[in-house]
Amino acid sequence: MWDSEYAAQLLPAFLPAFAVTIGATITGFMLAVLFGLLFAIAGRSAAAPVRWASRSVVEFIRSTPLLVQAFFLYYSVPMLTPVAMPAFATGVLALGLHYGTYMSEVFRSGIDAVPRGQWEASTALHLSKRKTWISVILPQAIPPVIPVMGNYLIVIFKETPTLMAITLVELLLTAKTEASATYRVFEPYTIVGLLFLAVSLIFSLGIRRLEKKWSFGRENEKGGLR
Amino acid sequence: MITQIEKQWYDESAENEAGHALSPSLRPAGGKPIVRFRSVRKSFGELPVLKGIDLDIYPGEKIALIGPSGSGKTTLGRMLMTLEEPTAGTILIDGEPLWAMEKNGKPVRANEKHLQKMRGKVGMVFQHFHLFPHMSVLKNVTLAPRSVLKLSKEEAEELAVAMLRKVGLEDKLHVYPSQLSGGQKQRVAIARALVMQPKIMVFDEVTSALDPELVGEVLSVIKEIAKEGQMAMLLITHEMEFAREVADRVIFGAEGLIVEEGKPEQIFTNPRSERLQAFLQRFL
Amino acid sequence: MRKAFAVLVAVPMLLASACGNNGGDTDTLTQAKKQGYITVGFANERPYAYKDENGNLTGEAVEIAKVILERLGVKEVKGELTEFTSLIAGLQAERFDMITAGMFINEDRCKAVKFADPEYSIGEALAVKAGNPLGLTSYTAIAGQPEVKVAVMAGAVEVDYLKASGVKEEQMLQVPDQDAAVSALQSGRADAMTMTGPALQSRLEAAGDSSLERVAEFEQPLVEGKSVRGYGATAFRLSDEAFQAAYNAELSKMKESGELLDILQQFGFTEQELPQDATAEQLCGG
């Protein structure tokens, strides 16, 4: 049932695919942070229509599956517009948009945690809206939520296999192609399963330690219990 | 870690020889104490909170336990209510050990079943009430009689309504705790504990969390109950006037030890130790 | 499967159903006759085996199988939708009892399944942007232009033919289904797409896109010097000789009576696509 010699042969085939998975994870994560910030800031903008639009886009994207969003971006957009991005670009865009909505919630809680006074102080110093955000609000809002953002890095990593539906040759698709070529299914899927498990566990342990170190640090700053 | 069970806990007659002899005048007319603390010690990690407590409480006796915060007063009450386990020493209720039990002849650490058997004799009212927010006032008071005393719905409600009338809240039966004032909540908590007819009731600083103007209504309820007599009461409080008026005996504790003990008159008018004098300075 | 969606509730039921249908060694055909139905694996590929607009299972391989099975005493055919690359694994795991997907016969597959005689024989086809700007008329032409990308169905025989013609892995955009191939060509992600003749024809008609065009004078790829004309057939488990023999008998009757051609023509095949008298054994390199 388990043939380790065959399993060993598989590893070299998985290496490039693993690189694609990691590449998609990191790029997707960065896009998610970007979109998250945009959604969070738009969600607080003075103009009501902007606020309303951003909130309903976030609500819609959060309530629909990543897989169907990927299909839409990869197969429908080229039929509606001249734009036809390759699988990797479409995939990371789908991840970025989908998890950007989750990031915007994380940033919103971080921004809400910044005391009211900071806004008033910035207005008192008549800093521009942009300056207020960049040098006053965000530097205080983001650090505390970094551990939570780290969790989403793992979540995105675990969601990358969904992108094989739009022909992104990542880990799981490589295992599937391998399995269909040799009719030996057990080894490829078990290896990929263990790989995902190991990376997620290691990542989450790292983040938990970061969380403890970080919260401990912040306690000293503010003295009282977090 | 089996609490360190002293050899002589079987020996009923052993006198309380730890330091402050119990002057006969203080001991009520005969009868065995319903609660005995025998060199009880408690420390949280390295921090010693109680450094050897010897205390007897007699049936129906009203004891006021006063002293600076951090003196271990609340810990004493919580140990009686099985919420904290002593690090050393023994607590006896009706002559039976609370935190130890006998298993084929040998003293061994009490299990949940034994604790459950003993707890029925003890009641407690908390500083922060801890009413069940998702139950109406009536249900708060009838829950234990029905689930623990296995009373029928009617019997439990009858008892509950009577008790709630005693604390002046019979018109709030179907109200949720979130709609009551602090004073009303505490009175419901008292009714809830009383309805189980414990032999001794611990009042753990029950007025400290209340706004000043609500303290009176709670204290008058406790005075009422004290007058009825049969239930022993351990009143952990900072209300000196109230203690003086209600208590049969006042115990002053500090840094985990009983420093002085005596009749309210003697404790409040001519305290012997400077520690107590300094303490009373701040209140009177 | 859609009709009988029995709602199984709670974990114990899950465990109970986990024993799966290991099926005794009785012959699959006799078992199918007893049950009154047989389950076939298909991959949703026009015109071989697919669900039409109102969800009915049809297609060249399915219709032929229905006729033969009817004559063998099996009234009903149920379809088990499976991705093309998992059809053989599914058959072996007894998720279904035969493959009616117009699957090409080749040596590798003969080791895993027992093919009936072929129902049709067709060549490959290629579609490109209108006017064939890159002059792609064969697989070797694709190999000649390394930056050209060709969309091909993952796990299909065309992948092997492309490799045999010198096309490198990076040039191939392996897609999960026919529509993904059309989309790849339309969106310019691929410069060409390759499928079997009838499949390509039906996809181009469905897409109705004048900017796409079928390469008229397409040279069939050569593998070890032989033209790689493909032969599609129904497949059985290796243990089902009796079933295969009975199936072949009925199939050859249909060839003589011309019934086979009628069905094929309904799905866009022509006389050239008839299997003549090729047999599974020959094609398996027996």
Added chain:
Amino acid sequence: MNAPWLDWLPMLLDGTLITIQVALLSAVVSIVLSALAGLGSLSRYAVVRLISRAYVELFRACSLLVLLFWVYFALPFLQIELSKLMAGVLAIGLNIGAYGAEIVRSSVSAVSGGQREAGIALNLSGTQRMLRVILPQAAVRMVPPFGNLMIELLKSTSLVYFITLSDLTYEAMVLRNNYYVWTPYIFGLLLLIYFLISSCISLVSRLLERRLAVWR
């Protein structure tokens, strides 16, 4: 030039029914597992706590799609061959159950220690304290995050497309095969249907929370 919406409805409806069936079955499995592992991680017995913690850590760390593939394609090699529906329900149930267990654990431990102590003071037994005092209050806290989790569950049912279970997503792909030119509209409609079902879930969750929190 308008799309033949009506022709698509029968198949999309069939797909929706399968999606809802998978979602409901997975929801049952995930809720049972959440309760077991959630309460288990708080139990007095170290062994129970260990098993619950291990289940939560393991199934939160693995990728659902990889788990689904493993359950459907690799398990038969261990003589456990599940149908598409069962494989989907099992994988989704196990994965979502792990997240649910975290919600249960955090909601129960958020109920103030004072409530537990008040229960002890009234001599209620451990089970009585849990059932009558702690759980009713924790339940209200659980509803909103569980509502979101059920939306995550609905979204993950779309992954059964990969094992060709003809749910809403797969039926849409079959439709695309028959109406290729209308692909954008089909996927747009698909997104809309998922959005509608999600909105129903969050509506039910809000109603449930209001009903449970009448005492607040």
